[in-house]
Structure formats: structure tokens, C-alpha cells
Amino acid sequence: MASFDLFMFLNVFLGGFNVPELGSKVSAWLAAEGERYPDLKDRTDALSAWLVTVLSEAEPNMNPAAMKATVLTIAKSIVQGTAGIDPDAWIFG
Amino acid sequence: MRLKTSSLLFALLFLPIVARSQTAVPITDVSERAHVTANVGGIFLTEGADWSGAGVGASLIYNLHPQASAFAGYDHGVPINSIDPSLNLWWAGANLKVHPNAAIGFGYVWFDKHTDGGLAQLVIAKKVMPRLSINGVAAHIFSRGDLTDFEYYRIYLNYHLIGKGS
Numbered sequence: 001m002a003s004f005d006l007f008m009f010l011n012v013f014l015g016g017f018n019v020p021e022l023g024s025k026v027s028a029w030l031a032a033e034g035e036r037y038p039d040l041k042d043r044t045d046a047l048s049a050w051l052v053t054v055l056s057e058a059e060p061n062m063n064p065a066a067m068k069a070t071v072l073t074i075a076k077s078i079v080q081g082t083a084g085i086d087p088d089a090w091i092f093g
Numbered sequence: 094m095r096l097k098t099s100s101l102l103f104a105l106l107f108l109p110i111v112a113r114s115q116t117a118v119p120i121t122d123v124s125e126r127a128h129v130t131a132n133v134g135g136i137f138l139t140e141g142a143d144w145s146g147a148g149v150g151a152s153l154i155y156n157l158h159p160q161a162s163a164f165a166g167y168d169h170g171v172p173i174n175s176i177d178p179s180l181n182l183w184w185a186g187a188n189l190k191v192h193p194n195a196a197i198g199f200g201y202v203w204f205d206k207h208t209d210g211g212l213a214q215l216v217i218a219k220k221v222m223p224r225l226s227i228n229g230v231a232a233h234i235f236s237r238g239d240l241t242d243f244e245y246y247r248i249y250l251n252y253h254l255i256g257k258g259s
Contacts, residue, residue, distance in 0.1 A: 086159045091226040092216045
């Protein structure tokens, strides 16, 4: 997982990406489906499953286990509103 | 929607910003993202600099991403002998978390007025109590002064003074 995150981080310098398109799709999903999952864990799991489907369509050859683990982490950030926060960042000071 | 997988995954990192229907933490939210720590421990510089002693200092850390943060800090070093002068050490850079207890970092470091250079470091940290961790740093200094490159090691207790987290 750690090396995979590093890979993602380094890819900021490679290729283009369409954040608005994907972001609008996530917003649409949250608006349409979010209310069905009042529990945060259920909402995280549902969003993860949907994101995995989107990724699978974009790149069917990708490692499924790595993709699911990464998507679950990202989905938690979205649903729980803690994006960009590492509560233990201070230990590396 | 056909996108490169790597690009798509990277884009996902920013979805919390794009998906406005959820509460994300703005990059400028200092109260959520900034940390101040104080530390005390030992500092060891290898051949070239040849200095060792005790150090006390403080760091400012700013969260940029769950896996990345910027940092700046200062240490005052007291030598273990009566020959070497004391050491004033400033550093700044960014850390990339590669494990729950490890980060790699790059930046720049200043040793008093004589030596400065690029910094590449590995930080190992273990939280031992709420707000307290024990840390180790192994760094390579790309010296720009008269000295050749040298290694820099620190082992220290790190106390979380200010910031969210435990």
C-alpha cells in the first residue's frame, strides 16, 4: 500500500487527468445515492464499490487488490471529510 | 471516460476538493493542518563535519496531503566535549509518508554560518504516549560549503505542542 501511494504521488508529473469530470461524477453519485447510506461506513463502502467499477472500466488490467485498497482509503477521505489530514503528521517533525 | 489509470488515481486524491457536497478541509486551514513540536535528543554528524552532542529544538509541520507534509525547524546542539563549538541547525523541506511509522524527506539544511546543503532524510517514528514519540533520522547532506558531503543522524523525543491529533 505504501509503495502504491508513492507511485500515485509521483504521477502528479505524468500525463493529464480530468479532475472536474470525475469530481462531478462523484458529486452526482453522492447526491443521488448518499442519502441511502446514513451510516458513514456503509456510505464509504458503497462509494468504494462504485469507484472500483469506474476504475475497472478505465483500466481493466490494473491490480484489483491494490486498486480496492487505494479506493477505500480515498473514499474514507471523501465521506468522512478528512481529506489532506494525517493526525499523526506531527510525529515526523 | 478513458483515462490513464495513474492519472485517474491521482485525480482521485483531489476528489475531496472537487466533491463540494462533502466537508473537506481546505489547504489553508491552519488550525487543522499545522503542528508544532518540541524535541530533545542527540545529534551526530559524520566525517567532514565531525560533531556530536545533545540537541534541543522545535519544528513546524504543515499537512499537505494524508501522505505528505512540509516542515521547518531549528535545533541547538551542545557538544559532548569542550573543544567543539555549539551547533545551530536550521532545516526546511517536505516529508512523504511511506509507512505509518516512516517518511522520506527532501529539503535544505543550514549548519551555523559555515555549512549548508541539500537534505535527503529517512525519518522513523514511533508514538509511545499521547503527544509523545521517539524518532530517528538518518540523513545525507549534499554540502555546498567547504566540507564534503556527510551524514547526519538524530535520535530524539518529539513532543506535540500545538495542533490537532494525539
